[in-house]
Amino acid sequence: MSNAGHQDTVPEIGVDLVRGLLAAQFPRWGGLTVTRLADGGSDHVIFLLGDDMSVRLPRGDWAAGQAEKEHAWLPWFAPQLPLAIPVPLGLGVPGLGYPYHWSVTRWLDGSVATADGFADPEGAARQLGGFLKALQQVPTVGDGHGLSRWSLIARDDATRTAIKARTGAAAADAMTRVWDAALAAPGWDAAPVWYHGDFHTGNLLTADGHVSAVIDFGGLGVGDPACDLMVAWTTLSAATRPVFRAALGVDDATWARGRGWALATGLNAYTHYAATDPRVAAQTRRQIDEAISDEWAEAEAETGAWR
Known part of the structure; x- marks a missing residue:
């Protein structure tokens, strides 16, 4: 899919946007530090919020809807699976010119896996x-x-x-x-x-x-x-x-x-x-x-x- 439909209207997905969205929709977290992660993947821009939360914002149309899906289903899946999965804490809505739903989740410690990085x-x-x-x-x-x-x-x-x-x-x-x-x-x-x-x-x-x-x-x-x-x-x-x-x-x-x-x-x-x-x-x-x-x-x- 393409994000062409919004490419002229989506503001820069940066720290200022995240701070503004948090202040407007989740003021209890508005004073926490926001740090952009260098490698957020092709679908989302990801930020560390405080010490133990993350904020994920879709980059374009092709990733829209993922926040709502995870917010609806992951709390139900979590106790039934043998490995940790993200715990949704808040579902953000479009605002400040940003057109997509976005999410706040519990931070999961760990390094991204590599094919040759397993101890066993x-x-x-x-x-x-x-x-x-x-x-x-x-x-x-x-x-x-x-x-x-x-x-x-x-x-x-x-x-x-x-x-x-x-x-x-x-x-x-x-x-x-x-x-x-x-x-x-x-x-x-x-x-x-x-x-x-x-x-x-x-x-x-x-x-x-x-x-x-x-x-x-x-x-x-x-x-x-x-x-x-x-x-x-x-x-x-x-x-x-x-x-x-x-x-x-x-x-x-x-x-x-x-x-x-x-x-x-x-x-x-x-x-x-x-x-x-x-x-x-x-x-x-x-x-x-x-x-x-x-x-x-x-x-x-x-x-x-x-x-």
């Missing part, structure tokens, strides 16, 4: 599989805020275009085999379950090398949970993916669709952000390489040709 990689794989299993076991209620949002086939044209634009012949062939297998896999035919919707390294926090929290539930929904399996290729390795898969209990078709999600989202992020963000470039290169690793083995001598 197999333990992390089990934690992640256990978290998703618990999430899928939470009873579904209402419409799930996104029952039909995630569709692999809807990404077919964009994914194939990215494959052709960014790859050499050998890598393009490997990616196409992964993508074709994902689309050919049988669809989810069990009862719809909850999914996180954006379950990857950037939305995981660690403490002392162990997974401590899961953040950013803006993609939360009900349906096919294969999209959450992207974490197996964004965060895990060939050695730990089987541990994760066993902990969650994933059938072959869902695994194939999950790998398709990892490839599609990796190519999308690489296409849109890698040229301007070296961190995203490194993460998405790894994600794509891991997603096609089995098919790529035969052409290992040509590694790097797709970039």
Whole structure:
């Protein structure tokens, strides 16, 4: 989606705006220090409020609605999940020229996870599989805020275009085999379950090398949970993916669709952000390489040709 509809009216999302919104809507917090975090992600600008709270403001239309969703659902999910998740403290409304709902949440300590930063990689794989299993076991209620949002086939044209634009012949062939297998896999035919919707390294926090929290539930929904399996290729390795898969209990078709999600989202992020963000470039290169690793083995001598 695009934020073009508001790009001329959204004020700068800075400390002054946050202080003004807090003073007008949550005066009890208006006197606390506000510090912008350098790396807030592509969807939100994030600020530390005082010592133990955060303020998240959507950057544009594509992230609008996430604050309301998290405020409605996360308090209900929190006691049913084995890892910490954000605790909503306040739901802000549009004001001072800023057109979106925004949120105040309890601060979660930890560092953003990295693929090579786990003290116990197999333990992390089990934690992640256990978290998703618990999430899928939470009873579904209402419409799930996104029952039909995630569709692999809807990404077919964009994914194939990215494959052709960014790859050499050998890598393009490997990616196409992964993508074709994902689309050919049988669809989810069990009862719809909850999914996180954006379950990857950037939305995981660690403490002392162990997974401590899961953040950013803006993609939360009900349906096919294969999209959450992207974490197996964004965060895990060939050695730990089987541990994760066993902990969650994933059938072959869902695994194939999950790998398709990892490839599609990796190519999308690489296409849109890698040229301007070296961190995203490194993460998405790894994600794509891991997603096609089995098919790529035969052409290992040509590694790097797709970039």
